[in-house]
Amino acid sequence: MDTSTLPVIASSDPEYAADVEGYNRIVTHRPRLVVGARTESDVVAAVRYAAAAGLSVGVQATGHGIGVPADGVLVSTRRMRTVQVDPATRTVRVAAGVRGRDLTAALVPHGLAPLGGSSPDVGVVGYHLGGGLPLLGRTFGYAADRVRALDVVTAAGAPRTVTPDAEPDLFWALLGCRGSFGVVTSLVTEVLSLTSVVGGGLWFTGDAIAPAVHRWVEWTAGLPETMNSSVLLMRLPDLPAIPEAVRGRRIAHVRVAHVGPPAEATALLAPLRAAGPVQDTVGVLPVGALGSIHDEPPGPVVFESRNSLLGPLDAAGAVALLEHADSDVFLVELRHLGGALARADGRAVVGRRDGEFVLYTGSALPTPADREPAAAAQARLHDALAPWGIGAVTPAFLAGPHVTRADLRSAFAPRDRARLRDVKRAWDPADMFRMAQVGTAADLSDG
Numbered sequence: 001m002d003t004s005t006l007p008v009i010a011s012s013d014p015e016y017a018a019d020v021e022g023y024n025r026i027v028t029h030r031p032r033l034v035v036g037a038r039t040e041s042d043v044v045a046a047v048r049y050a051a052a053a054g055l056s057v058g059v060q061a062t063g064h065g066i067g068v069p070a071d072g073v074l075v076s077t078r079r080m081r082t083v084q085v086d087p088a089t090r091t092v093r094v095a096a097g098v099r100g101r102d103l104t105a106a107l108v109p110h111g112l113a114p115l116g117g118s119s120p121d122v123g124v125v126g127y128h129l130g131g132g133l134p135l136l137g138r139t140f141g142y143a144a145d146r147v148r149a150l151d152v153v154t155a156a157g158a159p160r161t162v163t164p165d166a167e168p169d170l171f172w173a174l175l176g177c178r179g180s181f182g183v184v185t186s187l188v189t190e191v192l193s194l195t196s197v198v199g200g201g202l203w204f205t206g207d208a209i210a211p212a213v214h215r216w217v218e219w220t221a222g223l224p225e226t227m228n229s230s231v232l233l234m235r236l237p238d239l240p241a242i243p244e245a246v247r248g249r250r251i252a253h254v255r256v257a258h259v260g261p262p263a264e265a266t267a268l269l270a271p272l273r274a275a276g277p278v279q280d281t282v283g284v285l286p287v288g289a290l291g292s293i294h295d296e297p298p299g300p301v302v303f304e305s306r307n308s309l310l311g312p313l314d315a316a317g318a319v320a321l322l323e324h325a326d327s328d329v330f331l332v333e334l335r336h337l338g339g340a341l342a343r344a345d346g347r348a349v350v351g352r353r354d355g356e357f358v359l360y361t362g363s364a365l366p367t368p369a370d371r372e373p374a375a376a377a378q379a380r381l382h383d384a385l386a387p388w389g390i391g392a393v394t395p396a397f398l399a400g401p402h403v404t405r406a407d408l409r410s411a412f413a414p415r416d417r418a419r420l421r422d423v424k425r426a427w428d429p430a431d432m433f434r435m436a437q438v439g440t441a442a443d444l445s446d447g
């Protein structure tokens with residue numbers, strides 16, 4: 001078939017690796033054809049080509065959320081980097097290849113900020129299509145809830161703009177089920193009028209870890225929505241770049257981000273500070289530095305993760321967490337949910353909103369032999385916390401080739417699954433986007 005109208009990236013092209021290999025190398029795309037899209041027309045041409053050739057279509061922006069590797073046409077969106085800010089309406093149009101840090105850089109001069117996640121390297125569109133669980137989520141809700149419009153190329157090979165009024169079902173489904181229904185070329189979203197937060201981390205080591213985790217769990221109950229926080233448990237690498245107080249040591253890292261008067265943050269943080277951190281980096285932070293709160297590794301990584309949503313935690317839950325998190329083969333993160341994250345206006349599917357915490361575990365896998373013990377250790381922790389679980393995962397953190405149908409089913413309430421199946425059948429009847437999270441309607445079947 002003729003590919004002369006397509007911006008094909010040949011395997012001999014020096015840019016090929018950057019299009020195919022992304023952040024997480026747990027799997028690598030093995031496409032028949034890579035299209036280095038720069039415009040919506042390129043995406044339309046790629047989808048039409050795939051339709052005519054009977055190939056699947058996969059999408060990659062950064063590879064932070066790689067799932068099933070693409071085996072047909074891979075649309076690489078990383079060259080689609082336009083950001084158009086409209087300060088008057090506090091909205092922004094973001095093209096498919098824009099990363100969080102680029103969006104922040106475009107907004108900050110206007111006194112605006114994105115409702116971003118923990119890592120500024122994640123793709124803005126991919127993040128929103130997973131629901132978008134923000135660092136400031138308790139205060140402002142899911143990022144998906146602020147999206148006003150999506151420009152998408154569906155299996156029919158025609159571009160269309162979907163909004164809550166025009167094609168409400170497709171709009172709703174895309175915001176939580178990622179690339180399962182088409183290729184999004186850009187989105188329009190509301191942004192925040194915000195220049196700084198009180199943010200940073202409190203670091204605990206040794207015997208202070210267990211009391212600090214108990215204190216954090218108690219502290220989260222009854223917090224105002226202005227306070228956002230998480231705790232990370234892991235052993236830090238023994239690297240010179242890491243401060244000596246925590247280098248090479250097991251740590252509990254309580255991260256906070258407060259929106260409001262600094263005095264309120266200081267008062268709220270007093271009980272955590274009394275738990276004796278060895279390092280305290282909390283202070284007024286410009287929104288451009290929000291990524292420093294989690295300070296996630298730049299990659300590339302070979303990484304396998306799991307998540308589960310928990311309800312309220314008590315002291316016994318904290319004990320179970322501490323017992324099973326004491327492992328050098330994975331990191332454990334507990335993010336506090338609730339607040340605005342629990343509210344929905346029904347425009348975006350997002351996933352279950354009734355979790356109090358999301359428990360996330362992840363393992364770096366230097367060799368394939370590391371995979372099995374790491375996966376088993378992660379599973380033991382999630383099983384141990386199951387009595388506090390709500391029997392669901394969040395789609396926001398679903399990634400990797402190991403995601404099962406059971407995971408996908410648990411991510412959405414039964415009524416939402418039925419509606420998602422209908423949307424999949426209506427918009428992708430031949431399962432062109434079968435290499436996405438929801439490959440076929442059967443992936444969301446009740447059986």
Ligand SMILES: Cc1cc2nc3c(=O)[nH]c(=O)nc-3n(C[C@H](O)[C@H](O)[C@H](O)COP(=O)(O)OP(=O)(O)OC[C@H]3O[C@@H](n4cnc5c(N)ncnc54)[C@H](O)[C@@H]3O)c2cc1C
Pocket residue numbers: 022023059060061062063064065066067077096116117118119121122123124125126127128129130131132133134135178179180182183184185296297396397398399436437
């Ligand atoms: C270090 C790290 C931190 C993270 N922190 C957060 C966080 O705080 N909150 C949160 O909610 N999530 C977080 N995530 C998850 C992340 O938001 C998702 O994995 C997201 O889908 C990644 O999008 P991407 O485009 O960067 O990745 P990619 O791997 O390029 O894309 C992932 C998938 O998204 C879909 N997709 C991407 N672009 C398009 C498009 N234009 N059209 C259609 N489908 C598309 C495709 O199905 C693709 O397979 C984090 C992930 C990592 C690795």
